[in-house]
Amino acid sequence: MQVKKKTQYKLSFLLEDKTYYAPFKTLSLLLDKDINWILKHQEGFLTLEEYKRFVILQQALKDQEDYTFLVDYKYFYDQKIFLEQGVFVPQTDTEILIDKLLEEKKNSKTKSEIEVLEIGFGTGAISIALAKNTQWTFDAIDINLKAKQLAQKNAEYNKVSERINFLLKDLFSLALTKRYDVIISNPPYINFEDKNVTKWVKENQPFEALYSKNDGLNHIIKILEISEKNLKPKGILLFEFGFDQKEVITKMIDVTKWEISFGKDLNNLWRYVLLRKK
Ligand SMILES: C[S@@+](CC[C@H](N)C(=O)[O-])C[C@H]1O[C@@H](n2cnc3c(N)ncnc32)[C@H](O)[C@@H]1O
Numbered sequence: 001m002q003v004k005k006k007t008q009y010k011l012s013f014l015l016e017d018k019t020y021y022a023p024f025k026t027l028s029l030l031l032d033k034d035i036n037w038i039l040k041h042q043e044g045f046l047t048l049e050e051y052k053r054f055v056i057l058q059q060a061l062k063d064q065e066d067y068t069f070l071v072d073y074k075y076f077y078d079q080k081i082f083l084e085q086g087v088f089v090p091q092t093d094t095e096i097l098i099d100k101l102l103e104e105k106k107n108s109k110t111k112s113e114i115e116v117l118e119i120g121f122g123t124g125a126i127s128i129a130l131a132k133n134t135q136w137t138f139d140a141i142d143i144n145l146k147a148k149q150l151a152q153k154n155a156e157y158n159k160v161s162e163r164i165n166f167l168l169k170d171l172f173s174l175a176l177t178k179r180y181d182v183i184i185s186n187p188p189y190i191n192f193e194d195k196n197v198t199k200w201v202k203e204n205q206p207f208e209a210l211y212s213k214n215d216g217l218n219h220i221i222k223i224l225e226i227s228e229k230n231l232k233p234k235g236i237l238l239f240e241f242g243f244d245q246k247e248v249i250t251k252m253i254d255v256t257k258w259e260i261s262f263g264k265d266l267n268n269l270w271r272y273v274l275l276r277k278k
Pocket residue numbers: 088089090091094119120121122123124125126141142143144147169170171172185186187188208209210
């Protein structure tokens with residue numbers, strides 16, 4: 001592609017050129033637009049200055065395998081979510097949980113009386129994405145003070161703060177006074193012994209967001225226990241787990257109490273389970 005001598009660079013050429021690394025993501029960051037916008041505006045152009053910045057971002061991507069923190073936000077389920085060091089960066093695979101729950105509740109998703117509890121909210125991405133697509137109300141807990149401040153900022157930016165109650169609470173000492181229609185979580189689920197955690201994850205994601213005792217299952221065991229008590233009849237528990245945990249989680253679920261439906265992630269690996277209380 002002969003782009004170097006030009007002063008304008010067509011988006012469609014940049015997107016098609018296979019020498020570029022993850023051009024959609026880079027253009028999304030550069031132009032502060034989500035990927036759907038980029039797809040719709042491929043006939044548009046970058047200026048020379050924008051193109052130079054594009055190349056710098058591309059290089060950073062190659063060097064760091066991730067551009068997160070070069071800019072202070074990312075898009076999660078089409079919502080702009082601000083990031084900060086010390087708060088878990090939401091992962092695109094987790095968007096599947098949002099799709100699954102909205103599909104499951106499609107006949108009732110605009111009803112405001114649906115009450116959701118999110119366990120471990122991080123940036124607030126899950127509750128915010130759900131709130132933007134429904135009229136539901138949310139209690140969301142986390143132990144990370146920085147996360148609470150950031151999630152509040154994200155909810156205000158996305159204009160859903162009046163329906164999400166972010167609380168600084170520990171799952172393991174949670175005293176709930178009400179029952180919920182939905183409990184959702186992307187909990188810490190990595191075993192302390194796991195050797196497959198990438199360097200970037202170790203260096204950038206907070207420790208307490210990743211690891212759980214009992215072979216990575218401690219948080220999940222507690223979430224199941226809370227859900228048995230605090231979900232309404234026919235209530236839904238939806239949570240993410242590690243790609244190799246499906247078998248052990250199957251054994252933990254009492255089929256006399258729950259209907260079970262497992263789901264896969266974008267890499268075709270088992271990644272979440274949806275349980276409906278019988
Ligand atoms: C994997 S991150 C998920 C964050 C966010 N929901 C997402 O999907 O991007 C797990 C979150 O659980 C929180 N967490 C860890 N232990 C917790 C506990 N005992 N009680 C409540 N939250 C906890 C962490 O601080 C972290 O924000």
